Amino acid sequence: MKVLFIYRHKRTFVEKDIELLKKHYDVVPFFFSFSKLLQLRRELKKCDVVFIWFASFHAYITAKMTKKPMIVVTGGYDVAGERSIRYGLMLNPVYRHMVKYVLKKAKKILAVSEFNKGEIEKYLGINNAEVIYNVIDHNKFIPGSKKQKIILTVGFIKDETWVRKGIDTFVEAAQLFNLHEIPGRFVVVGKIADSMKERVKHVEKNTPNITFTGFIPDEELLKWYQKAKVYCQLSIYESFGVAPSEAMACGCVPVVSNRGALPEVVGDVGFYVDLQHLCITEQAILNALKSRRCKKARKRVIDNFSDEHRERKLKRILDEYDTKKISDDC
Numbered sequence: 001m002k003v004l005f006i007y008r009h010k011r012t013f014v015e016k017d018i019e020l021l022k023k024h025y026d027v028v029p030f031f032f033s034f035s036k037l038l039q040l041r042r043e044l045k046k047c048d049v050v051f052i053w054f055a056s057f058h059a060y061i062t063a064k065m066t067k068k069p070m071i072v073v074t075g076g077y078d079v080a081g082e083r084s085i086r087y088g089l090m091l092n093p094v095y096r097h098m099v100k101y102v103l104k105k106a107k108k109i110l111a112v113s114e115f116n117k118g119e120i121e122k123y124l125g126i127n128n129a130e131v132i133y134n135v136i137d138h139n140k141f142i143p144g145s146k147k148q149k150i151i152l153t154v155g156f157i158k159d160e161t162w163v164r165k166g167i168d169t170f171v172e173a174a175q176l177f178n179l180h181e182i183p184g185r186f187v188v189v190g191k192i193a194d195s196m197k198e199r200v201k202h203v204e205k206n207t208p209n210i211t212f213t214g215f216i217p218d219e220e221l222l223k224w225y226q227k228a229k230v231y232c233q234l235s236i237y238e239s240f241g242v243a244p245s246e247a248m249a250c251g252c253v254p255v256v257s258n259r260g261a262l263p264e265v266v267g268d269v270g271f272y273v274d275l276q277h278l279c280i281t282e283q284a285i286l287n288a289l290k291s292r293r294c295k296k297a298r299k300r301v302i303d304n305f306s307d308e309h310r311e312r313k314l315k316r317i318l319d320e321y322d323t324k325k326i327s328d329d330c
Helices: 012-022 034-046 059-067 093-105 114-124 159-164 167-179 195-204 218-227 243-247 263-264 278-290 294-304 307-319 322-330
Strands: 002-009 026-031 051-053 070-074 108-111 148-154 186-187 210-214 230-234 253-255 271-273
Touching: 002 012, 002 034, 002 059, 002 108, 012 026, 012 034, 012 051, 012 307, 026 034, 034 059, 051 059, 059 070, 059 093, 070 093, 070 114, 093 114, 108 114, 114 210, 114 263, 114 322, 148 167, 148 218, 148 243, 159 167, 159 195, 167 278, 167 307, 186 218, 195 210, 195 253, 218 230, 218 243, 230 278, 243 253, 243 263, 271 278
Parallel strands: 002 026, 002 051, 051 070, 070 108, 148 186, 148 230, 186 210, 230 253, 253 271
Antiparallel strands: none
16 A cells, blocks of 8 residues: 655654554655645555645645545644644634644544644544554663763753743753752753854853753763653643653653643653742752652653554554455455
């Protein structure tokens, strides 16, 4: 069966799905751009099934161009409508119409979390999505030899993510540790947008226990996961939580906000904070530094977010559209 795999953003979870599906089908990865619409039309004619990551404008254009069965994965922003931080396509009536058209036409909707599924129901009134969690490569993300008193967070640092990803709260927690003379090194890993470089420089100058690494390769990120005892994800909105899951696989104890899908990812292996109370965040990090939940955190990732779970479920869904297999079974 020929699967046309359409995507607009290069992400690890997108690449992982391509890898998993290639084990079973003839997969044609197609990176969408407006300059390739003629090529897209040709590929649509040749495929049996269309698999699309994110239900935004590229999915809308594809849906208008084809009658082939479409399987659409919602990833977060496409079905989000968080007014407090002006985040998500659901805040725009035009985009909301486009997303609804895509999901109504899709033969199957795959949500990356129960929270993500709830957003589809809340904003679009569509309640037939199936939850299949993202995959974390627990053979790549493995514990190191020894944990240090490092508190880590990961994310692209720009104006929007400074608040949404809770980097502002992370910085304030570091400042409290510094004020109270509590040992611990706070580290922010991720590319720094030009508009944020002055702010980052100011924070590092005035908060001696925090470091911004800037962009680093995956091999170096893995080393930070392995050294850190605590991983913080203090986000206002998360549809899944890939970075905290990778950190947990490396034995980091998670400290997260009680927002979005983070409670689904962390379960009972981490510590939760209310973003309105900084002192609670400070205490949660202290508790995590003292805890012995490293092995338990890794086990949760292996048990819930392994390749095998997602691969099996994706194959079950796509096999429904494998006409040759159906014919052979008959």
